[in-house]
Amino acid sequence: MRGRRILIPLPNTGSMYRKRNTYYMRGIIFMAVLIFLFLKLQIFTFYDNHDSVLMEPTNDSVDAIMSMVPSVLHKFLTPKTLLHNGSNLIGALNFVDLYHPPNITEINRQIAKYNDMQLVLNEYTFGPLQNDSVIIVVQVHTRITYLRHLIVSLAQAHDISRVLLIFSHDYYDEDINDLVQTIDFCKVMQIFYPYSIQTHPNQFPGVDPNDCPRDIKKDHAIIRKCNNALYPDLYGHYREAKFTQTKHHWWWKANRVFDQLEITRYHTGLVLFLEEDHYVAEDFLYVLEMMYKRTTDLCPQCNILSLGTYLKTFNYYTYNSKVEVMPWISSKHNMGFAFNRTTWNSIRTCAKHFCSYDDYNWDWSLQHVSQQCLRRKLHAMIVKGPRVFHIGEWRFDQKIALVKKY
Template sequence: MFGPVTNSTLVIAIQVHHRLNYLRHLIISLSEARSIDRTLLIFSHDVWNEDINKLIRSIDFAMVLQIHYPYSLQTHPYTFPGESSRDCPRNIKPDDAAKLNCINKDWPDLYGHYREAKFTQTKHHWWWKSNQIFGNLKITADFTGTVLFLEEDHFVTEDFIHVLKLMEKEQEGVAKEANILCLGTYLKKFNYKINSKQMEYYTKYVLKDFNKQGSVMAELTQWMSSKHNMGMALTRKTWNKILQCTNHFCRYDDYNWDWSLLHVSLNCLRDKLQTLMVRGPRVFHIGECGVHHKKKDCATSLVMNKVKYIIDSAKQYLFPDRLTIVESAVKKKVKLKKGNGGWGDKRDHSLCLNMTLGYQDL
């Protein structure tokens, strides 16, 4: 109905865990986007869930492919990369670990803690998925176009593809140094219940970037993991640069894929990663609960109300004619002192390294 895949096709890689409710919202938003019929949606799972599979199989507005991460906790519940009874407990002291003679006694992280499989899986999955798309899947084997990275708890505007195309055009001109295009933003400063008075803050802080003159602001700056990791889009050219730094990515003691990518940018690449980020966001984060959050109420309604309010209020500013690019210098030198830990186990290093299908700096 929609094929074939060409280099003008937008490939959208969506990392899926098990949050069906969030995923349903994302798929609805994708279905309402203009030009979605010219995309290939690749859903990458680390859990086999028939309800999720059924939902994805029901998609009839674009090309769809499902892939499944083969080293998941679901398929390896009692052996690595899951956790076995012989693994060291997270908080055991190295001396006690030696007495216990647990498998990974010699590999605590830089904070003296031992691996937790539920945290290491996300980085492994992201790296495996990226290597599959750029190096192993037949459908994308010769693909040189743009790959947009989303997650199950993201939500897109109806013009996100249109804006991405404008950004790609700028990459050919004044924004040539941009390696990564960024469509997303976080709403941390807006995490409170909605009422009419508080909604004025949305207009002041978010809608100001939806320019009324047929343009949307885009910022050209150095890529930062905490600011530019949502709605990332890149091409094989950029991926090949990252792949040359496989050793840095896989051995860096941080269980987060985005912080590991920042380490690659700052410590391996000749030129640091640069991003072109749209200030009027086209991708939103709606997941209040996940790996890093332990809130009791994980209902999506509050966040969805905030996101829908912003998008509805910006309706007249969607589908801009052009981008207005501003360069934003980094105020102070970015220095990544050390990672967040959780990635000291040499088994994780080996698994990560063995996923690469191209050249490595080993």
């Protein structure tokens, strides 16, 4: 029996059970922490995905951007906190449980309410709209990050308190609404394009299930009997709702602002058209109004004023106070441009030319109107030192730093 080992049970002192329970408890706590972190990650991922419709991905330094903006305006750059109780697992779970994107019926109800009310925010503070005041109309889709920076630039503009700032939306979103409704430096109004892809997801003017695919051949489209099979565009392509919506929205917006709002009924001044990814210089209003006053002696035939350019480099110090005059060219003069009711009335009479022109770009359609319909062609006065910039193609910190140098 030599060499044989006999296992003798240790006396039960309770220490083994305590150690085992300790290990179990540590394991449970560790797993709970992992689950908590996982859930928080999922929640933030959910928020990012929800906001990705509204926010452009960016690698910009937040600190660098904030350092260029007065602290009083940081509120426009700070997203609304969704998780007020972010350190609490129950609070985080409640957010996931309670968040329900509004359905189409509710969105349509809200859009109709806003459009019927024609509410002007801050009117009591800044007084009624003067007939010769500038109206600024911003076409907004979903890029809330760019919109934040546009609002910051507008807030720093001289005499901004005299304008009426109208945001025209083709996408209903509470985060964007909250941002717009925090503006406190001028009169503000929101209008909502009621024929959007968002509100018509399965029918025209949205994407109908029977729409012809963009690149299908005409003979195949006819066999398939898809919508408008007989009518591809000049390039053999079929309608894409996400592109045509921009043109539809622009035309609706112009009609709405000039002809359908009570506050603009007697307005005779300029209407300036901007987009969500534009950025304005501090003196853009002064320059615009100076150009308008000088049209009589510098360019009596000019009926459009343009503040923007797509040039990546320009000698600002040489040309900051100079203008040039030429026929309006859609691809060059469509950024930060303005006209008055007289020009609009001429354009409106050519609605058929605008709407039936075989191009989904509103600016190319407007140029077609000028060339083929208007008695008095569109003629532009363009400031050579731009006051409106397109930040959609640039990193925020690079572009904004460049603008602030001027």
